[in-house]
Amino acid sequence: KYGAAQGIERPAILVMENSFHGRTLATLSATGNKKAQEGFAPLVEGFIRVPYNDPEAVRAAAAQHANIVAILVEPVQGEGGVRVPALGYLNQLREICDQNQWLLMLDEIQTGNGRTGRYFAFQHNGIQPDVLTTAKGLGNGVPIGACLARGQAAEIFQPGSHGSTFGGNPLACRAGIAVVETLFNEGLIARAAQMGDWLLEQFRERLKDDAKVVDIRGKGLMIGLELDRPCAELVAQARERELLINVTAGNTLRLLPPFILTEAEAEQLVTGVVELIRAF
Structure with a gap:
C-alpha cells in the first residue's frame, strides 16, 4: 500500500x-x-x-x-x-x-x-x-x-x-x-546484557586455543559459536549432557538462555558447551 x-x-x-x-x-x-x-x-x-x-x-x-x-x-x-x-x-x-x-x-x-x-x-x-x-x-x-x-x-x-x-x-x-x-520490574533486560557479556567473555577465553572454533559472537543473551565444520549432531550430544542448544546455519551453535539464568547455571552452560566442543 x-x-x-x-x-x-x-x-x-x-x-x-x-x-x-x-x-x-x-x-x-x-x-x-x-x-x-x-x-x-x-x-x-x-x-x-x-x-x-x-x-x-x-x-x-x-x-x-x-x-x-x-x-x-x-x-x-x-x-x-x-x-x-x-x-x-x-x-x-x-x-x-x-x-x-x-x-x-x-x-x-x-x-x-x-x-x-x-x-x-x-x-x-x-x-x-x-x-x-x-x-x-x-x-x-x-x-x-x-x-x-x-x-x-x-x-x-x-x-x-x-x-x-x-x-x-x-x-x-x-x-x-x-x-x-x-x-522491567525485575530488571531482566539489564541482566540479559550483563550475563551475555559474561558468557561471551568466558567462551572466548576458554575456547581461544580450539582450532575448530571460527568465531564467537553475540549480543546480550543471543550467542553464536561458529565451528569450521557442520555440527548438527551436537544438539543430541548436548541433550545427553542436559543442555538445550540448537545448531543454525549448519555450523553454528546458537545459545538463547533464559533471562533468569543464575550464575551457577551460566557456569554449567559454559563448562558443558566447552567440553562438548572440545570432544567433538
Missing part, C-alpha cells in the same frame, strides 16, 4: 541474504535461505536481495531499482548464524531509507523483548524504525505477535485492511502485559 500510494505499480522490498523472516508465503519469500524455501514454489515476487551488513550493496540497489519502497532486516540474524552487523549498520540503513523515502522495517521476532540487552535491538543504535515486528519472547511461551508502526507507515492500514482470527485475544494480550511488566 505504501508503494501504491506513491504510484509505483510493482513495488519491491529490499531483503538480506541468509535472513529468516518466517514460513508463511510472503515471509518465506523474503527469507534468504534456499533450504527453507524448498518445496514452496512459486514464491511471492517483489523482493530484491543484497548481502547482509553491506550498506554499499544497499546503495547500489537503490541506484539500480527505482521501485524499492522499503528495507526489511533483522538487527541480528538469528537463523543465519547469530550474525551481528557492524555497530553503525542500522544507522546507515536508516539514513538510506530517509534519503530515498523508504520504510525501514525491522524483524525483531528473535531480538526483541530484551534478548540483546535492550528492550528492542534497534535501541543500541539510537534510531527509530518505521515498522517493527515482535513475537516469541513477548508471550514467554503463549502465542502472541505484534506489528508496530509509526508516521506514514501507521497511516497505511485502515480498519478493514487486515484481519486475524485470533488477533488481540484477551488471554494472549494479558500474557504479553505480564511479560513486559516482569521484564
Whole structure:
C-alpha cells in the first residue's frame, strides 16, 4: 500500500541474504535461505536481495531499482548464524531509507523483548524504525505477535485492511502485559546484557586455543559459536549432557538462555558447551 500510494505499480522490498523472516508465503519469500524455501514454489515476487551488513550493496540497489519502497532486516540474524552487523549498520540503513523515502522495517521476532540487552535491538543504535515486528519472547511461551508502526507507515492500514482470527485475544494480550511488566520490574533486560557479556567473555577465553572454533559472537543473551565444520549432531550430544542448544546455519551453535539464568547455571552452560566442543 505504501508503494501504491506513491504510484509505483510493482513495488519491491529490499531483503538480506541468509535472513529468516518466517514460513508463511510472503515471509518465506523474503527469507534468504534456499533450504527453507524448498518445496514452496512459486514464491511471492517483489523482493530484491543484497548481502547482509553491506550498506554499499544497499546503495547500489537503490541506484539500480527505482521501485524499492522499503528495507526489511533483522538487527541480528538469528537463523543465519547469530550474525551481528557492524555497530553503525542500522544507522546507515536508516539514513538510506530517509534519503530515498523508504520504510525501514525491522524483524525483531528473535531480538526483541530484551534478548540483546535492550528492550528492542534497534535501541543500541539510537534510531527509530518505521515498522517493527515482535513475537516469541513477548508471550514467554503463549502465542502472541505484534506489528508496530509509526508516521506514514501507521497511516497505511485502515480498519478493514487486515484481519486475524485470533488477533488481540484477551488471554494472549494479558500474557504479553505480564511479560513486559516482569521484564522491567525485575530488571531482566539489564541482566540479559550483563550475563551475555559474561558468557561471551568466558567462551572466548576458554575456547581461544580450539582450532575448530571460527568465531564467537553475540549480543546480550543471543550467542553464536561458529565451528569450521557442520555440527548438527551436537544438539543430541548436548541433550545427553542436559543442555538445550540448537545448531543454525549448519555450523553454528546458537545459545538463547533464559533471562533468569543464575550464575551457577551460566557456569554449567559454559563448562558443558566447552567440553562438548572440545570432544567433538
